[in-house]
Amino acid sequence: MTTKTIKVDVLSRVEGEGALLVRFKGNKPVEVKLTIYEPPRFFEGLLRGRSQMEVPDITARICGICPVAYQMSACHAIEDALGVRVEGTLRALRRLLYCGEWIESHVLHIFMLHAPDFLGFDDVLRMAKVYPDEVKAALRMKKAGNSLVDVVGGRAIHPVNVRLGGFYRAPDADGLRALLPELRWGRDTVLATLPWLAKLPFPEFSRDYEFVALRHPDEYPLCEGRLVSNRGLDIAVRDYDVHFVEDHVPHSNALTSRLRGRGSYHVGPLARVNLNFDRLSDDVRRAADAIGFTVPCTNPFKSLLARGLETAFAFEEAIAIIEGYVPPKEPFVAIVPKASTGYGCSEAPRGILVHRYTVDDAGLVVEAKIVPPTAQNQRCIEEDLFALAPSLVDLPHAQATLRAEQAVRNYDPCISCATHFLRLTVEG
Amino acid sequence: MPKRPRVAVWKFASCDGCQLSLLDCEDELLAVAEAVEIAYFPEASRAFGKGPYDVSLVEGSITTPHDAERIREVRRSSKVLVTIGACATSGGIQALKNFRNVRELIATVYARPEYIDTLTTSTPIRDHVPVDLELRGCPINKNQLLELLNATLNGRRPNLPSHAVCLECKQRGIPCLMVTQAIPCLGPVTHAGCGALCPAFARGCFGCYGPSDAPNTVPLAQHFRSTGVDSGTVERLFLGFNANAEPFRTQALRMSLGAEAKPSTSKGES
Structure with a gap:
């Protein structure tokens, strides 16, 4: 039997450190393993005994790319425990901050991490020599997202202004309105760029996924909603543990999730767009139609287009919130300690991020549980590679490796979150 | 080229x-x-x-x-x-x-x-x-x-000030949170670089940039305590994103051992 080995020591253009193994017998894949060797940092253990007020700041440090997601899930979970509701302008400000993170993270992934795979470049810097206008526009859109996080949150990475109950200081209206011209430019630019993105060479590949995302009665989901799927799941976030379970497998420093009795599921932009297409604006839906993007879309490589549509949504939403913004009387609602357990789930750029905390009467954390999106997608990524593997066997070595990496990058994996480097070994 | x-x-x-x-x-x-x-x-x-x-x-x-x-x-x-x-x-x-x-x-x-x-x-x-x-x-x-x-x-030393956040705060003209609102703030002992970001957002510094040169942590902790902040909160404040930096680590240990009242015997970083 012929022996073929493809080996990638470092998976690039992902956040974190991981490795991958695909083992063949002849032309048939018999084992696929996504190994996460990012060093464990034990956040859930370290949170015990800390003040509940510190949780948004500490959990932000799980991920430098999506700190706002951690802050939002943490705030909602603890507020759920305490019976606190954050409404009105403060709630809108949270959505606004989150829009900034979606724009920054999605544009980073579309143009700097994923598009180079489709266009045959090692990185965005090399891509910029051939596509300077597209890359410059991308950097400007990304900057608009970062500026939004900066103005609302205090800084683009690990914002300081988020607290339980709201914010330390409400942003002033003039500071926000000054962002409007760039946000409007960003909305128009991403919509105008979608046809270019849609012409990227997407591989023919699709799978029958169970998509899971939040669904809200009248909004595209960011911080709140019920957990729903295309196969009938429709539960309150509080019932997460009844329906989902995490396993610890030997090859990984992350826990991998599954739906009890059902197996893998798919979270992130593709899941959100498929389950919430009707919650997008007419303009964004028309843009989807114009590029031939129809739901349900089951080609994971086209998650890039889902990110593009969501970027347009995030610009629109941010503009609408700022246009209607009147600073709140108080920047936060009062937080009074109470022994209780609460759940929070928000839509990180990469998918649902679930937090659960038990806190005590002194306002200290007794127990913490954090389920990041990449841990939830890990099984799906492995299954995608398994399904993709037969088409890799006859490809030239370099091309097979690139295609496998690209398939992993479909999920914009944040391995720092899940606990970065990929080793792809194809043995046969 | x-x-x-x-x-x-x-x-x-x-x-x-x-x-x-x-x-x-x-x-x-x-x-x-x-x-x-x-x-x-x-x-x-x-x-x-x-x-x-x-x-x-x-x-x-x-x-x-x-x-x-x-x-x-x-x-x-x-x-x-x-x-x-x-x-x-x-x-x-x-x-x-x-x-x-x-x-x-x-x-x-x-x-x-x-x-x-x-x-x-x-x-x-x-x-x-x-x-x-x-x-x-x-x-x-x-x-x-x-x-x-x-x-x-370009073969020169970078210009990276090592004074405390407190000075950056004064330079920005932000009213002192400790003096005006008794909010515990690590600004006096934290390395500059953020531009006094947290005080500008009406919250106390929590030490992201680690200890400044010669941080005088003991009297600062005593001041926090004198304004009614409990010992556990002061300990956690030093046990943050730079918990293992020597002056912060030592101060946290002081708090946990109840040795917070001792005068400072040494200045400067280890």
Whole structure:
């Protein structure tokens, strides 16, 4: 039997450190393993005994790319425990901050991490020599997202202004309105760029996924909603543990999730767009139609287009919130300690991020549980590679490796979150 | 055209936020990439240029036996080694485990502790290899990163003030939160670099940039206590993103041992 080995020591253009193994017998894949060797940092253990007020700041440090997601899930979970509701302008400000993170993270992934795979470049810097206008526009859109996080949150990475109950200081209206011209430019630019993105060479590949995302009665989901799927799941976030379970497998420093009795599921932009297409604006839906993007879309490589549509949504939403913004009387609602357990789930750029905390009467954390999106997608990524593997066997070595990496990058994996480097070994 | 300096970016235990700061230099990124060859930067590129490198930027702390070996290889291949961020310069938030029982921690998070390979501590890079320059912050300030790159490539020392956040706050004319609202603030003992960000948002500094030069932590902690802040809160304040930085670590231990009233016997960093 012929022996073929493809080996990638470092998976690039992902956040974190991981490795991958695909083992063949002849032309048939018999084992696929996504190994996460990012060093464990034990956040859930370290949170015990800390003040509940510190949780948004500490959990932000799980991920430098999506700190706002951690802050939002943490705030909602603890507020759920305490019976606190954050409404009105403060709630809108949270959505606004989150829009900034979606724009920054999605544009980073579309143009700097994923598009180079489709266009045959090692990185965005090399891509910029051939596509300077597209890359410059991308950097400007990304900057608009970062500026939004900066103005609302205090800084683009690990914002300081988020607290339980709201914010330390409400942003002033003039500071926000000054962002409007760039946000409007960003909305128009991403919509105008979608046809270019849609012409990227997407591989023919699709799978029958169970998509899971939040669904809200009248909004595209960011911080709140019920957990729903295309196969009938429709539960309150509080019932997460009844329906989902995490396993610890030997090859990984992350826990991998599954739906009890059902197996893998798919979270992130593709899941959100498929389950919430009707919650997008007419303009964004028309843009989807114009590029031939129809739901349900089951080609994971086209998650890039889902990110593009969501970027347009995030610009629109941010503009609408700022246009209607009147600073709140108080920047936060009062937080009074109470022994209780609460759940929070928000839509990180990469998918649902679930937090659960038990806190005590002194306002200290007794127990913490954090389920990041990449841990939830890990099984799906492995299954995608398994399904993709037969088409890799006859490809030239370099091309097979690139295609496998690209398939992993479909999920914009944040391995720092899940606990970065990929080793792809194809043995046969 | 003269040969461009070769830059490498390395990751150890961290959140990726500090290296992301480089990609967040949206206005400068393409110019930086003209001035230097970004030879090794896995978060951004599939091209892995081999060493030696003129400048290595190192993010993250050392938490595994494998990484303790890997940093030695990075040092051997780097002319100048710069650590970026609280993890690389002090051990980061994950250094909280230095104060805990690591076996218990592993069992708290993972169902199968036998699958996990980790050291009992999270330590800064300089505990393992010589470091030429360091950039503080959780995360670093991207303008300081550009200044550091610019200075290093032009053979001068970077202009990175080491006074306290307190001075930055005064320079901005922000009314003191401790004086006016009795909010505990680490500004008097924290290294500058953020521009007094938290006080500008009406919250006390929580020490992202680590200890300033000669931090006088004991009287500051005593002041917090005198305004009614409980000992546990003061201890946790020092046990933050730079918990393992010596002056903060010592002050936290003072609090936990009830030795908070002792006068300061030494000034300056260890």
